[in-house]
Amino acid sequence: MTIMHHDGYEARVDFDEEAETFHGEVINLRDVITFEGASVEELKKAFAESLDDYIAFCRERGEDPEKPYSGQFVVRTEPHLHRELATAAKRAGVSLNKMVTGILERGVTG
Known part of the structure; x- marks a missing residue:
């Protein structure tokens, strides 16, 4: 591939x-x-x-062609995980978005 x-x-x-x-x-x-x-x-x-x-x-067809991904998506999780992530982000002094993005980047790049 x-x-x-x-x-x-x-x-x-x-x-x-x-x-x-x-x-x-x-x-x-x-x-x-x-x-x-x-x-x-x-x-x-x-x-x-x-x-x-x-x-x-x-x-x-009068439609806009789809573009490569915009960088925005919705993640659904259990309330307790949401709370733990939000708390960890506050402890680290970053936004929840920045915290989750960092976790995702580490997961993808290893």
Whole structure:
């Protein structure tokens, strides 16, 4: 598996050895956008064209194309954990948002 980038969009690419074809899927959207190519050059072109097609399709429908994640999401947790996080954030002198973001960053980057 490889990760490709184009205009802020990120895609996971796998190689199908039997078909000798690369398959990609945009991973930083909720919408599903896929593409494929037999070479790296074809794959890059197909990635860009699939994004262009997606944006054109959205415009035809009068919708804004989804953008890569905004950085905002809602987390639901048990009240006791919410209280413990809020208390820990106050002890540390930071906002609850900063406390949770730090925990998430450590969890993702290891």
